[in-house]
Amino acid sequence: MKKLHKRFDAFLTNIIQEHEVSKSEHHRDLLSALLSLKEVPDDDGTKLTDVEIKALLLNMFAAGTDTSSSTTEWAIAELIRNPTMLGRVQQELDSVVGQDRLVSELDLPNLPYLQAFIKETFRLHPSTPLSLPRVAAESCEVFGYHIPKGATLLLNVWAIARDLKEWSDPLVFSPERFLPGGEKSGVDVRGNDFEVIPFGAGRRICAGMNLGIRVVQLLTATLAQAFDWELADRLDPEKLNMEEAYGLTLQRKVPLMVQPKPRLAPYLYSQST
Numbered sequence: 001m002k003k004l005h006k007r008f009d010a011f012l013t014n015i016i017q018e019h020e021v022s023k024s025e026h027h028r029d030l031l032s033a034l035l036s037l038k039e040v041p042d043d044d045g046t047k048l049t050d051v052e053i054k055a056l057l058l059n060m061f062a063a064g065t066d067t068s069s070s071t072t073e074w075a076i077a078e079l080i081r082n083p084t085m086l087g088r089v090q091q092e093l094d095s096v097v098g099q100d101r102l103v104s105e106l107d108l109p110n111l112p113y114l115q116a117f118i119k120e121t122f123r124l125h126p127s128t129p130l131s132l133p134r135v136a137a138e139s140c141e142v143f144g145y146h147i148p149k150g151a152t153l154l155l156n157v158w159a160i161a162r163d164l165k166e167w168s169d170p171l172v173f174s175p176e177r178f179l180p181g182g183e184k185s186g187v188d189v190r191g192n193d194f195e196v197i198p199f200g201a202g203r204r205i206c207a208g209m210n211l212g213i214r215v216v217q218l219l220t221a222t223l224a225q226a227f228d229w230e231l232a233d234r235l236d237p238e239k240l241n242m243e244e245a246y247g248l249t250l251q252r253k254v255p256l257m258v259q260p261k262p263r264l265a266p267y268l269y270s271q272s273t
């Protein structure tokens with residue numbers, strides 16, 4: 001553990017030093033915003049230290065990378081398994097964004113089908129299926145079960161989102177349920193509707209939820225806009241193995257092997273931003 005801590009510390013120190021050297025007025029990002037808070041105190045008069053900035057970066061790497069990338073991998077698998085849905089996502093992108101530029105974060109609110117598709121991905125493939133462990137601060141009773149003070153609790157987010165009492169055909173992947181007229185049209189994944197809480201809920205809800213949702217939406221939208229997708233070796237999409245591996249985050253048991261085929265003009269693939 002100590003060795004790992006040293007390695008991470010050196011890695012993060014390096015990132016901060018590189019950023020301080022290449023500081024530019026024109027290029028502002030999250031790290032430059034954090035670094036500026038070392039000099040300027042916030043409303044409470046506190047300044048950030050290097051240790052705090054490193055802890056924040058480590059949080060982002062540890063909590064934000066596997067979760068976002070595995071959800072996107074499941075989303076692409078669902079798009080490949082459901083070619084009609086891929087067609088509908090692409091059609092929406094073509095009509096809202098067009099084919100002359102890549103989709104951007106600003107387009108996301110105008111892509112209702114994509115949003116419903118991502119909600120359904122979060123429902124069936126929550127990247128943290130048992131959420132994070134909680135410890136009961138006081139003894140209490142929940143639905144007749146006695147929870148003693150100090151007990152460790154795990155919340156089965158995965159099972160809740162497949163509960164037959166809450167969902168019709170819960171094992172069927174159906175973004176339509178979140179669209180107007182669908183059984184869950186007003187339901188969101190941001191911790192207010194307890195039947196689908198991939199980010200947890202309450203005061204310890206995922207701290208990076210908004211970033212996580214945007215990253216998964218934008219990555220999936222970009223990959224769907226820029227490519228048509230086929231399985232490697234021309235495997236039949238209906239036979240795609242959707243088994244889950246056992247672990248803290250919900251990974252695919254068999255990695256997704258795909259063959260992307262560009263569907264936009266070549267110059268769009270060489271843009272740096």
Ligand code: HEM
Nearest residue numbers: 060063064067068128132198199200201204206207208212
């Ligand atoms: C698809 C993306 C993500 C999913 C599904 C996800 C899911 C979760 C879940 C289920 C929890 C536990 C919440 C609870 O116990 O109620 C959590 C906690 C947390 N997440 Fe995320 N997360 C994602 C992305 C991110 C990102 C991008 C960041 C940071 C940039 C992040 C930072 C955190 C932190 C710091 C906590 C602990 C919060 C606390 O205990 O107060 N997560 N996340």
